[in-house]
Amino acid sequence: MKKLILIDGNSIAYRAFFALPLLNNDKGVYTNAVYGFTTMLLKIIQEEKPSHMLVAFDAGKTTFRHKTYEEYKGGRQKTPPELSEQFPLIRELLDAFNIKRFELDNYEADDIIGTLSKEAEKEKWEVKVVSGDKDLLQLVSDYVTVVLTKKGITNVESYDEALIDEKYGIKPNQIIDMKGLMGDSSDNIPGVPGVGEKTALKLLKQFGTIENVLDSVDDVSGKKLKEKLIENKEQALMSKELATIFTEVPYNLTLDELKFGEYDEEKVVSLFKELEFKSLVDQFDTGVSAAEKELEELSFDVVEEVKEEHLATPAAMVVEVLDENYHQADIAGFALVHEKGRYFIPTETALRSDLFVEWAKDETKKKWLLDAKRGVVVLGWKDVLLDGVDFDLLMASYLLDPSHSSHDLSDIATRKGAKSIQADEAVYGKGAKRKVPETGVLAEHLVRKANVIYELKEQMEEELKKNEQFKLFKDLEMPLSVVLGRMETEGVKVDIDQLKAMGEDLASRLAELEKHIHEHAGVSFNINSPKQLGEVLFEKLGLPVIKKTKTGYSTSADVLEKLAEDHEIIRHILHYRQLGKLNSTYIEGLVKVTHKDTSKIHTRFNQALTQTGRLSSTDPNLQNIPIRLEEGRKIRKAFIPSEEGWKILAADYSQIELRVLAHIAQDEKLITAFKEDMDIHTKTAMDVFHVSEEDVTSMMRRSAKAVNFGIVYGISDYGLSQSLGITRKEAAKFIERYLASYPNVAEYMERIIEEARENGYVSTLLNRRRYLPELTSRNFNQRSFAERTAMNTPIQGTAADIIKKAMVEMALRLEEANLKSRLLLQVHDELIFEVPPEEVDKMMKIVPEVMENAVELAVPLKVDISAGDTWYDAK
DNA sequence: GCGATCAGCGG
DNA sequence: CTTTCGCTGATCGCA
Numbered sequence: 001m002k003k004l005i006l007i008d009g010n011s012i013a014y015r016a017f018f019a020l021p022l023l024n025n026d027k028g029v030y031t032n033a034v035y036g037f038t039t040m041l042l043k044i045i046q047e048e049k050p051s052h053m054l055v056a057f058d059a060g061k062t063t064f065r066h067k068t069y070e071e072y073k074g075g076r077q078k079t080p081p082e083l084s085e086q087f088p089l090i091r092e093l094l095d096a097f098n099i100k101r102f103e104l105d106n107y108e109a110d111d112i113i114g115t116l117s118k119e120a121e122k123e124k125w126e127v128k129v130v131s132g133d134k135d136l137l138q139l140v141s142d143y144v145t146v147v148l149t150k151k152g153i154t155n156v157e158s159y160d161e162a163l164i165d166e167k168y169g170i171k172p173n174q175i176i177d178m179k180g181l182m183g184d185s186s187d188n189i190p191g192v193p194g195v196g197e198k199t200a201l202k203l204l205k206q207f208g209t210i211e212n213v214l215d216s217v218d219d220v221s222g223k224k225l226k227e228k229l230i231e232n233k234e235q236a237l238m239s240k241e242l243a244t245i246f247t248e249v250p251y252n253l254t255l256d257e258l259k260f261g262e263y264d265e266e267k268v269v270s271l272f273k274e275l276e277f278k279s280l281v282d283q284f285d286t287g288v289s290a291a292e293k294e295l296e297e298l299s300f301d302v303v304e305e306v307k308e309e310h311l312a313t314p315a316a317m318v319v320e321v322l323d324e325n326y327h328q329a330d331i332a333g334f335a336l337v338h339e340k341g342r343y344f345i346p347t348e349t350a351l352r353s354d355l356f357v358e359w360a361k362d363e364t365k366k367k368w369l370l371d372a373k374r375g376v377v378v379l380g381w382k383d384v385l386l387d388g389v390d391f392d393l394l395m396a397s398y399l400l401d402p403s404h405s406s407h408d409l410s411d412i413a414t415r416k417g418a419k420s421i422q423a424d425e426a427v428y429g430k431g432a433k434r435k436v437p438e439t440g441v442l443a444e445h446l447v448r449k450a451n452v453i454y455e456l457k458e459q460m461e462e463e464l465k466k467n468e469q470f471k472l473f474k475d476l477e478m479p480l481s482v483v484l485g486r487m488e489t490e491g492v493k494v495d496i497d498q499l500k501a502m503g504e505d506l507a508s509r510l511a512e513l514e515k516h517i518h519e520h521a522g523v524s525f526n527i528n529s530p531k532q533l534g535e536v537l538f539e540k541l542g543l544p545v546i547k548k549t550k551t552g553y554s555t556s557a558d559v560l561e562k563l564a565e566d567h568e569i570i571r572h573i574l575h576y577r578q579l580g581k582l583n584s585t586y587i588e589g590l591v592k593v594t595h596k597d598t599s600k601i602h603t604r605f606n607q608a609l610t611q612t613g614r615l616s617s618t619d620p621n622l623q624n625i626p627i628r629l630e631e632g633r634k635i636r637k638a639f640i641p642s643e644e645g646w647k648i649l650a651a652d653y654s655q656i657e658l659r660v661l662a663h664i665a666q667d668e669k670l671i672t673a674f675k676e677d678m679d680i681h682t683k684t685a686m687d688v689f690h691v692s693e694e695d696v697t698s699m700m701r702r703s704a705k706a707v708n709f710g711i712v713y714g715i716s717d718y719g720l721s722q723s724l725g726i727t728r729k730e731a732a733k734f735i736e737r738y739l740a741s742y743p744n745v746a747e748y749m750e751r752i753i754e755e756a757r758e759n760g761y762v763s764t765l766l767n768r769r770r771y772l773p774e775l776t777s778r779n780f781n782q783r784s785f786a787e788r789t790a791m792n793t794p795i796q797g798t799a800a801d802i803i804k805k806a807m808v809e810m811a812l813r814l815e816e817a818n819l820k821s822r823l824l825l826q827v828h829d830e831l832i833f834e835v836p837p838e839e840v841d842k843m844m845k846i847v848p849e850v851m852e853n854a855v856e857l858a859v860p861l862k863v864d865i866s867a868g869d870t871w872y873d874a875k
Numbered sequence: 876g877c878g879a880t881c882a883g884c885g886g
Numbered sequence: 887c888t889t890t891c892g893c894t895g896a897t898c899g900c901a
Contacts, residue, residue: 432876528896530881549881556882581883584895610891614886621893624885632884657886713886713890722889781888792890796886828886 004120004258005050006113008131009057009101012149013037013090015132017083019152031275033086036153038093038277040130044147045260048128053260054116054253055094055101056109057087063106065242072242074188088778089275095773096271098263100253107249110135114245117144120255130156135179137164138245140172170204177210180240191239192232199225210240262417296419300335300342300447302439306353310345312338314366314390316454318446319375322428322436325619326378327488327602332436335446337454344443357384366390368457370409370449373481373488373607380489393453395477396460398608399469403771407608413452416459421448472766472801477607480804483811483823484605484615491600492622492824493642493834494590495870502634503587506579513576520569527576530555543567558722578631586626586635593620600642605826612793613768613800614828623827625871639871641834649821649840650874651847651865652830655680656799657712660765663857664794665748669741674859681705687741688734707738711745714792716784749791756790764797765855766805802861803829806854813850819843832871840867 016036044050065072094101102112110133117127117139127144129136136146137159146159157163164172181200183191195203203220207213213220214233220226229236303310315338323329334345350356359365360379368391369375376386397407397415404411410423427445428434436442464470518524523540525532534553537543543563547554557574564570594601606616617623625639626632641648658680662670673683685696685704703724710720721731739746753775756762761771770793774786807826814821821839825832831851835843848863855861868874 526897528882529898531897551880554881577883581895585884585893589894606892612891614891616892618893621885624883624893626884628885709886710890716889718889785889788890796890830886 002052002120002123002125002255003048003050004052004054004116004125004127004255005044005048005260006116006127006129007041007044007053007055008109008113008129008133008136009055009090010109011132012040012130012153013083013087015149016040016153017080017086030082030086031089031277033083034089034093034275035277037090038272040149040153041093041097041099044128044130050128050260052120052125052255052258053099054112054258055099056112056116057101057103058108059103059105063108063111064246065108069189069238069242071188076186076188092777093268093271096263096268097260099260100258102251102253104249104251107246111246111249112251114139114247115249115251116253116255116258118247123255125255128158135175135184135243135245138172138175138243140164168201170201174204174209176240176243177204177208179243180210180236181213183239184243187242189239189242190232190235192228192236194225194228210236262415265411265414295421295448298342298444298448298451300344300443302443303343303345303349306345306349306356308355309340310336310343311355311359311365312340313364313388314338314368314457316368316450316457317375318450318453319369319378319386320442320446320449321374321378322434325604326374327604328381329378331378331382333439333442333446335443335450337447337450342447342451344447346439351382351384361385361387363387368393368453370394370407370412370453371608372478373485376482376485377489380485389478389482391453391457391461392478392481393456393460394608395481396464396473399473399477399768400460400463400467401769401771402608402611402613409449409452412456416456418452418455419448421445421452467767467769469767469769472768476766476801476804476808479808479811481607483807484607486811487823487825488602488604490822490824491595491598491602491642492832493598493600493640494594495638495640496591496594496599499587499591499594499635499638502638503583503591506583506587510576510579510583513572513579517569517572517576520567520572527573528580533573537563537567537569541567541569578629582626582632582635586632589620590635590638603825610800611770611789613764613797613804615800615826617825622825633872636872637870640869643834643836645837647835647837647840647867647869648871648874649833649835649843649847649865649867650830650871651833651851651863652827653799653803653851654862654864656802656829656861657795658708659857659859659861660798660802661711661745661748661795662859664765664798665742665745666858667742667744667748670745671859674862677860677862681708684708684738684741688737703734707734710735711738712792712795714788714796716788752794753787753790756786762790762793764794764801766798766801768797768801770797799829802854803831803851806851807831809850809854810847813846817842817846832874835867843867 013033017033020032020036091101104112113129113136117129120127121141121143124143129139129144129146131146132149134148140146140159140161147156148159149155150157161172164170170178178200179189179191181192181195181203182197183189203213207216214229214236217226217229220229315336318335320332321329322332331347333347334350336343336345365388367386367389369389370393372389372392376389379386393412394407397404397412408424410421413419413421422445427437427441461470464473514527517527521536521540523536525536527533531552533555537555538545538553543566545553546559546562557577560570560574590601601620601622603617603622604619606618609616626635639648659674662674669687673680681701681704682693682696684707685700686693688704689700706720706724717732717735718728720734721728724731752762756772757775760773761769763769770789772786772790774782775790777783777786803826807823810823819839821833821835821843823831823833831847833843833847844865844867848865851863852861866874
């Protein structure tokens with residue numbers, strides 16, 4: 001049975017506004033109407049569990065009713081600004097809940113609601129109309145009830161025909177007659193003077209309709225009343241007309257589009273947080289989360305010995321690892337769900353079973369997982385090969401919408417309307433308290449997880465196909481996860497002794513620097529504490545305060561550099577910072593994660609995190625090993641091949657993002673520049689400053705480079721001003737000049753924003769998507785950010801697509817050619833391999849060829865490659 | 876033991 | 887008032 005809720009948005013917002021004191025959040029935004037609206041909404045959702053929902057709003061000031069009666073709604077107080085500023089927030093709220101909202105020029109919310117309720121009624125849907133306006137009662141029928149607010153906002157009363165009869169003694173369709181007679185001061189509907197509710201009802205009980213009253217006016221008792229009725233005949237009829245809800249509003253919605261159900265819980269909670277609806281955040285976290293929902297019964301078997309019947313294809317599979325870091329981690333257990341049943345298999349039972357191990361490595365046995373790489377790698381460490389991964393729910397969820405910060409199975413289940421399951425955190429606990437629960441609890445949880453994967457596979461693939469992302473999913477990200485898994489498991493060899501030697505050197509130099517700094521300061525303090533350092537510099541030494549953070553003085557490097565002339569201590573501090581960073585993050589950090597026996601580092605690439613499609617690397621992050629300063633670059637000397645005599649080979653795309661930009665903007669100037677393999681920053685300087693190549697100064701090139709940098713990373717004029725040390729205005733002018741020099745780029749920037757606003761998302765060459773709802777935000781910062789994102793994501797994302805494609809292709813080539821060379825790392829535009837000496841020449845040819853031909857663009861892709869004994873030497 | 880804050884590395 | 891991101895480490899206040 002379908003159940004449609006129709007909400008009179010304006011009416012409820014008004015009610016909420018006047019019912020509640022003027023709350024505001026710490027940014028000074030009034031939120032009381034939003035709050036009231038939200039509580040009402042949550043209550044309705046919880047109590048009514050609607051399948052469909054719509055909130056209607058009044059559109060402009062005038063409606064078709066004004067043609068009938070100019071003074072319609074005349075004399076009304078203007079909407080207080082404290083309320084009108086809350087409407088955009090209410091809209092945002094509804095969007096977060098994925099509730100359709102609708103307004104239409106010339107019509108009131110009532111008319112929209114009336115039209116849709118009639119429509120739904122025809123389909124025999126149950127309809128609930130929510131409003132504070134009694135006018136709506138005219139819509140009540142066998143299928144339609146009207147919920148009116150009584151006092152406050154959540155105190156409501158549901159009107160069906162019986163209740164209307166009880167209260168007024170009339171039928172719903174007589175409400176308009178009642179209004180016609182008695183009028184409505186709030187809408188400035190005149191009615192018949194002297195007739196109030198009592199008289200109106202009395203007349204209607206006797207005559208049924210206004211028309212009948214007027215026709216039989218002679219039978220009306222009371223001389224005065226009779227006169228008034230005759231005198232105001234036209235006015236009464238007009239008033240009835242005004243009060244009549246128009247039920248044939250032209251609209252372009254189908255009832256199905258009003259479907260309510262899936263929405264982004266995170267988005268809602270984050271909006272609540274922004275609005276400071278603390279109680280709602282709490283209530284929401286527990287009240288709507290899967291944890292509190294009653295879980296349906298689910299039968300399953302605990303496998304004691306793996307038999308044929310436990311293994312089928314396709315099968316949803318859970319390989320549970322509690323440690324966040326899955327390298328060399330313990331497996332808590334397995335679950336399999338397929339057509340033959342649902343099973344929990346204890347770790348040992350599975351791993352000692354030849355049947356299971358054979359099934360796992362059989363690529364014809366299709367497995368569906370969440371985070372396949374995790375499963376593959378953890379089993380790999382136990383020498384169990386997992387092949388035949390046919391579907392990865394994590395990748396699917398990420399590609400469909402990368403914006404979700406959690407791709408925890410319970411969150412995906414909630415979002416996608418699958419059977420709800422408990423969050424891992426609720427089952428295992430978090431932080432130090434995280435532990436494996438008793439077997440029964442664990443088994444059930446894992447089986448439920450596998451069950452959800454099984455349930456969602458088709459739906460997710462359909463969604464991917466609908467978005468034309470299936471190829472991206474199946475031919476790029478899925479194979480890539482296998483490649484990444486191998487890279488992670490292989491690891492990178494580290495010369496630990498060298499690392500330690502560098503550490504000792506750094507430690508002694510740091511001690512020396514510390515001594516100097518304390519002497520200069522005349523006091524011993526912790527240099528690593530920005531708080532203490534700030535006190536010393538700005539209070540004790542009285543240096544000028546250049547920038548403040550929200551908790552105190554800023555002591556960041558750019559601030560310190562400005563103070564370098566003022567005091568000798570600054571140089572030492574900067575140097576201390578530099579060495580300290582190297583020592584703690586890179587030396588100590590890397591030593592800590594280097595495997596004792598093998599001297600290898602196993603990072604993890606997160607393939608489902610960034611909004612642009614880039615990878616990230618953790619535990620440790622091997623994508624930010626120093627290179628710019630020689631001192632730091634030396635760290636790379638410690639990254640060595642894992643086998644004697646092998647080489648490290650590094651291949652990086654030259655200016656891949658700007659080449660991608662040239663391609664998508666189809667900018668002839670840029671395309672030519674790349675075809676001729678010019679130095680792109682020099683070229684940009686030439687174009688922006690209108691000078692010839694010889695006249696480009698280093699300052700010009702630096703500025704041009706910063707602008708190019710800004711284009712690639714989507715920074716603001718403020719960001720550019722910071723990086724160039726100029727004013728925001730000057731930075732804005734630079735950008736302007738850049739865009740004037742490359743009109744096609746300017747056109748692209750405008751086009752992509754427009755397109756994103758229309759579609760709600762931007763996409764990359766290979767159809768990766770990023771949704772940008774903030775493009776319509778009323779908040780300048782949010783909107784500007786979304787606009788820069790719209791411009792930048794197709795560029796950075798396409799570059800990510802390209803290198804990912806090259807990686808998959810490369811893995812294939814290595815296998816086909818039976819090469820021993822191994823891909824070790826990816827650093828956004830760079831691939832690092834280790835290569836046996838006899839393959840170096842071959843690889844120096846193959847790698848650039850594969851990378852440069854990963855896709856075909858309007859410009860050539862260029863790859864620089866070099867080999868050396870260490871990562872440092874591969875430059 | 877945890878989260879917030881500041882700082883700094885890479886692309 | 888806040889302006890590429892993602893990751894890590896040190897400090898500090900709080901429980």
